[in-house]
Amino acid sequence: MLIELRIRDYAVIDTLTLQLGPGLNALTGETGAEKSIIVGALSLLLGERASSEDVRVGAERAVVEGVFDVEGRADLLARLDDLGLQAEDGLLILRREVQAAGRNRAWVNGSPATARVVGLLGSALVDLHGQHEHQTLLHRSAQRDILDAYAEATGLATDVRRLHREWADARDALEARRARARELASRADFLRFQLAEIADAEVEPGEEDTLEVQARRLEHARELAEGAYRLHAELYDGEGALSDRLAEARSLAERLRRVDPS
Missing domain, CATH: 1.20.5 (Single alpha-helices involved in coiled-coils or other helix-helix interfaces)
Structure with missing residues (x-):
């Protein structure tokens, strides 16, 4: 659950902090009140492609930061584990920064991350529904998560992911050893060839x-x-x-x- 959203120098927003509680939170206002800008900032935070045009005129960079309560989200915690990340005290903090010069950066719990990683986490954290927008239900990974949850097999799915990762690591290690063995065999053949060439040359002392x-x-x-x-x-x-x-x-x-x- 999103519990806090902080926006700075994004579009026309100077500084904005939204603290959200459990249950339904409604963002209201008349047409033209720029409610869509907040949704745009949230989309950026969740992995949407960044643009220097998002930076407020006169500012050096735009920053969007969100704090999520992920306590009890076994599926999300498993995804974090797959990415080599961990939630701190049940909280997950995402941060996106877009510079006016065009460079953009991302962080997960204070550690640098790629926009792709932020997007993978964002798709599991928030489901944005709007006109012409794809929904999470269309994603195969989300469909599997729903099926696992319905079958009360989320824990088992986590174990399967962990075992698959261990198998993949073992497979990669084995392939690396095989590649090293092939390299050593090729090197030995080359050295034997060089020794034969030296012997055939019949080089005399001096x-x-x-x-x-x-x-x-x-x-x-x-x-x-x-x-x-x-x-x-x-x-x-x-x-x-x-x-x-x-x-x-x-x-x-x-x-x-x-x-x-x-």
Whole structure:
């Protein structure tokens, strides 16, 4: 049951707090009294798509907060448990915030939540009936809840949900282990392949150094070829080649040796 609704800077509303009691609560007023704005704020709180146009002109953000008494609502408590949430002292507090810049956020009992989570809870908390609006009775989950309640099997349904969640967790854990085993097997095959490649290569000790020398030689092949060509030209080509000059020097040395062998 909704026991309190707080609205700030939503549409034309500056600040509004509604405290509701058990039984029938009527919101009355003449046409144009903006009663529909309160319903719109409640719809936003329950998961309706947020828009920056909801923010009051001149304000930075619009905030809608609702306090719900969920004591004794086994179906809702089970849904909270499925979502990893808990009611505090039998109360559930939903909060939606829409910024003028376009960003929107949601909280459940003070913890950040997605709009989808708020919507899932909102559909179980409040049933809004209006022109062209879908009713909760059209939702399969609501139909199951009604059937379980009629059969007085709400507790059993809660147990089934819990056991299904445990089974799903075990299934996911098993699949994760199987995936890890496949990954390790694939890694082992790859390592065996690498070992076979190394064995087939028949690498000798010191061969890496030899290959590095060859690689360096190939890397500078053009430079080495050009240098060898220039060296050959200096030694043997043209007049005044070093080979000719060395031959002349050797001949002169022979003549001098014959003159003075010492």
